[in-house]
Every structure is written in C-alpha cells, then in structure tokens.
Amino acid sequence: MKKRVITISRQFGSGGHSIGKSVAEQLGIPYYDKEILGRIASETGFALSFIENASEYATSNNSFLWNLVMKHSSLHVPEENPADVIYFTQAKIIKEIAGKESCVIVGRCSDYILRDREDCLHIFICADKESRAKRILENYGETDKTIGKRIDDKDARRKIYYTHYTDRVWGSPENYHAMLNSGELGEELCVRIIRELYKSE
Numbered sequence: 001m002k003k004r005v006i007t008i009s010r011q012f013g014s015g016g017h018s019i020g021k022s023v024a025e026q027l028g029i030p031y032y033d034k035e036i037l038g039r040i041a042s043e044t045g046f047a048l049s050f051i052e053n054a055s056e057y058a059t060s061n062n063s064f065l066w067n068l069v070m071k072h073s074s075l076h077v078p079e080e081n082p083a084d085v086i087y088f089t090q091a092k093i094i095k096e097i098a099g100k101e102s103c104v105i106v107g108r109c110s111d112y113i114l115r116d117r118e119d120c121l122h123i124f125i126c127a128d129k130e131s132r133a134k135r136i137l138e139n140y141g142e143t144d145k146t147i148g149k150r151i152d153d154k155d156a157r158r159k160i161y162y163t164h165y166t167d168r169v170w171g172s173p174e175n176y177h178a179m180l181n182s183g184e185l186g187e188e189l190c191v192r193i194i195r196e197l198y199k200s201e
Contacts, residue, residue: 013132
C-alpha cells in the first residue's frame with residue numbers, strides 16, 4: 001500500500017526535527033511536531049508549558065517516581081493522572097490527523113499510536129554522540145550541564161516515556177521500517193531516502 005503518513009522518532013540532537021520538516025516541505029505535505037501541543041492545550045485546559053514536558057518526556061529517570069510526581073501534580077484532574085490525560089488526548093489527535101491527510105509527524109509515540117495503519121512509514125533517526133553534540137550546541141547553545149549529560153538525560157527520559165505508554169523498547173529496530181544514522185549519512189541524504197521510501201509502493 002502507498003504510504004500517506006511518515007512518523008519520525010529520533011535521538012536528541014540527531015536532526016530528526018529538521019529532517020522531518022525538510023521531508024514534509026519537499027513532499028508538499030503538512031508537518032506536525034509542536035503544532036500538536038496547541039490542540040492538546042485546547043482540549044485539556046492544561047498550560048502549554050506543562051504539556052511540553054508531559055507529552056514526550058519523563059521528568060525523572062525513574063518511571064515509578066515520574067508517575068508519582070505526575071499523579072500528585074497541582075494540575076491534577078480528579079481521579080485521573082494528568083500525564084495519561086495528555087497522552088490519550090495526544091493519541092486521539094494524532095489518529096485524527098493521520099485519518100484526514102498525508103503528513104509528517106515527529107515524536108510523541110506516533111509510531112506506536114499509528115502502528116495498525118498500513119499506510120504509515122515509521123522512521124528512527126540516530127547519530128553518534130559527537131555529531132549530536134555539535135548539532136545541539138549549534139541549535140541550542142550551552143547550559144550549565146555538560147553536553148554528554150544533556151544527551152543522556154534527554155534520551156533516558158524519552159525512553160522511559162515511550163516504554164511506559166507503549167510497552168515497547170524505544171529505538172528498537174522492529175518498531176520501524178528504517179533506521180537512519182544522520183551522523184554518517186548527513187541530513188540531506190536522510191531526507192532523500194525517506195522521500196523515496198514514501199513514494200515507493
């Protein structure tokens with residue numbers, strides 16, 4: 001079946017955001033990343049800053065502690081974990097988008113949420129730490145944390161969040177149609193490969 005929707009999962013600093021955006025621009029289809037957050041805010045009433053942290057990242061390297069923190073948040077919805085409210089709202093929105101139009105969706109467990117659709121192409125972007133560190137410093141600058149610590153923390157939080165909601169291993173090859181190393185291939189070639197995979201039957 002011809003692919004309509006591309007989901008892009010990525011390591012922090014691997015260029016997944018810019019690769020996804022370039023793919024969407026070249027294919028002439030919509031691109032969704034943080035655009036989804038505004039819709040979640042409208043539907044849940046949660047602050048955008050709160051959703052940004054809860055919609056893709058665990059706030060602790062320990063999943064039990066993360067759930068404990070989220071369940072006792074001051075933004076608590078009676079009898080509901082706000083992180084769960086955000087995730088299931090996010091899942092609903094992603095399914096609606098995929099059902100309506102061809103597009104590129106970055107992160108937010110979209111590969112798992114759309115796993116039963118045959119018209120989706122699931123991609124994982126990775127890179128060596130040196131390439132990622134260079135890209136992070138260029139795009140985000142320095143902070144009080146070392147670059148290695150920033151990479152490890154962000155990846156760990158994504159992994160915990162993904163595993164919590166999918167019961168799958170983040171970055172495991174069987175979850176994706178292709179895994180591309182942007183450090184070795186470069187962003188431009190990654191874009192071309194994804195574009196060709198998308199166009200193939």
